[in-house]
Amino acid sequence: MKPYPHFCVVGHPNQGKSSIVSTLVENAHIRIGVESGTTQKAERFEFIIQNQVLLALTDTPGFQRARQVLAWLNEIPVTPAQRPERIQAFLNEPSHAQRFPDEVELLTPIMQGAGILYITDAASDLTAADEAEMEILRWTGQPRMAIINPIDPDHQDPNWQVTLNQFFQWVRVFNPMTATLPTRIALLNAMAELSQGWTQAIKLLNQRLIERDQERIEQVSLQLAEYWCEQISRRLAITPLNSVLPTPPEELFQQQLDQSETHFFEQLLTQWGHAQAHTEKERLWQAQDSPLMNTEHWYLWGLKQKELLMISGAAGMATGAVIDLGSGGTSLMLGAVSGAIIGASSGWLASQHLPKKVFGWLPLSKEKHFVGPITHPNFPLVVMARALTFTQRVWFKSHAERRQLDLKSQASDWSKADQIQLLQWAKALQKQQWKDKHQHQLTQWIKDSLHETLTAKLAQEQAKVWKLDP
Structure with a gap:
């Protein structure tokens, strides 16, 4: 045998x-x-x-x-x-x-x-x-x-x-x-009972499936954290060549952001066995149909204007509070108050339009203009919401299901503390104050978020398993 x-x-x-x-x-x-x-x-x-x-x-x-x-x-x-x-x-x-x-x-x-x-x-x-x-x-x-x-x-x-x-x-x-892991494991366990010679082999298969899911959470958390940091800190240098190119630098920059997101999605599809044969391939979600830089649709993923002002203000207050602590309290909390005002104001200003050309420095170069990074306070939330949602949906997608994914999650579903934390990390990235501890914290935040969502979904499926038989 x-x-x-x-x-x-x-x-x-x-x-x-x-x-x-x-x-x-x-x-x-x-x-x-x-x-x-x-x-x-x-x-x-x-x-x-x-x-x-x-x-x-x-x-x-x-x-x-x-x-x-x-x-x-x-x-x-x-x-x-x-x-x-x-x-x-x-x-x-x-x-x-x-x-x-x-x-x-x-x-x-x-x-x-x-x-x-x-x-x-x-x-x-x-x-x-x-x-x-x-x-x-x-x-x-x-x-x-x-x-x-x-x-x-x-x-x-x-x-x-x-x-x-x-x-x-x-x-x-x-x-x-629609079969998720608990449903598949229940079926495999029944198959194992058909012959004693198959019992141990199928138990090993189920054990490997569970272990692999844990490994996937670790892997995708690292990948998603790296991808998010790249998107939040991305910028494009403007060189003399740009003046003769038909595509404006701002548009090239947006294309880079969209292409990076598409690459991340396709990487997950390939890793998890959803890259189908060329002749039958149906994209699970056409990123081009809803590009990351389609700002008119950001409200579907991020926050509304009123919510955006509240979160931006809270993020500014949290940043100002750090200044207060650093001064031993002698500022009489002026840092927190001014931080809230600045945060809310920048949230309002940034919500009116995306930044255009910015003057700054690039490594190993002389003074020059560049496009980016995106400082719109919705942007870090939108990038994370789309990436997490796609990851979760691919996680539960059966290999027999060939239709497109339906993505509905929103950053507004997260707690205010989580939203503020992402905005603070984005600010640290864009001010080049990012440290290894921040990368670890971000990776852990993603892992916890995925684990919470996946556990809740799998618990629902587990409860259904034993109700399937007529």
């Missing part, structure tokens, strides 16, 4: 077999289509973590002539113990490769030792062909589970549950389009 379990995914066409394979092995390259017979040949997919194969699934074509195959099997009376031999005899008949190509394709790996995952949407009426399929699979003698894929949850035929219980060891409901 192989050191990892192997299952064949079988059933009628258009029941979501390929979607389930894509989700369980985290492979976004598997072709998924609404047309009948998308899968025409049995194809094996392996789930690999840390260079170790932990699970193999074979996506098979659907049954096409199940009743004729069952009729052939019944031509010779056999005992239940002889039924697997009769299935093998069917496969050994040379003419059957031409006469029953789909059935030969799906039964061959099963008779070589694979378990069975039988997929149905349980929405249509049970037919004689359905029962013939299930009877053939029972004849193989292999461990088997039925999975109800609720493509249309409002139209489920209760007769399916009763019938499936007669042919399969386990019956589970599993939606590959």
Whole structure:
């Protein structure tokens, strides 16, 4: 027996077999289509973590002539113990490769030792062909589970549950389009119970999945912190060459900001296995359709004018309070008061327009003009809100789900303390007062934010897992 379990995914066409394979092995390259017979040949997919194969699934074509195959099997009376031999005899008949190509394709790996995952949407009426399929699979003698894929949850035929219980060891409901980690682990645990030889291997797989999620939080927190710092402190030098270029420096600067965001998003997609084949690629979220520098839509991600003034003022007061503490209190809190006034005023001024050309110094250069960094107080919040939201949505995105992401989170959902903290970090970056301790604090803030959101979402999913079965 192989050191990892192997299952064949079988059933009628258009029941979501390929979607389930894509989700369980985290492979976004598997072709998924609404047309009948998308899968025409049995194809094996392996789930690999840390260079170790932990699970193999074979996506098979659907049954096409199940009743004729069952009729052939019944031509010779056999005992239940002889039924697997009769299935093998069917496969050994040379003419059957031409006469029953789909059935030969799906039964061959099963008779070589694979378990069975039988997929149905349980929405249509049970037919004689359905029962013939299930009877053939029972004849193989292999461990088997039925999975109800609720493509249309409002139209489920209760007769399916009763019938499936007669042919399969386990019956589970599993939606590959929405399955998060707890749902997948629950299904994998049920698969482990089909054969004692698979129990330890699937337990190891589940353990690796949990460990990998923790590692991903660490990795993406570092990456997102670095990306945010780059965006907040980014600036573009204006050289004599700019005067002959057709694109104004301000526009080039905005393009850099948008391109950096797109690069960060695509990096996550690639790392987490969502970079699809070129011929089938659908971008999860077209950043070009809602660019970072589309300031007209910043209100969707940041704060409204009144909120912006309050947060800017609070951030200014916090900065002024540092001055008071440094003077031992002799300023009679004038620093905090003036800081609040300056902060609110700058918030109002910056909310009217983005900064244009700024005069300053660049390393290893003479005095020159440059564009950036963006000092609009909404900007640090917008950059972080979009990046965190995208990260969270990709985290929960099934590999079978190919539609675009819907991004709705807002910086205004955060606490005022968190908003002020981000603005203070942005100010430290732009004044070149950034230190290693700030980088560590920012990374930890991102990690805590992600952990809180992910934990809450996964807890909701965990509570649903045991309510899925009819």
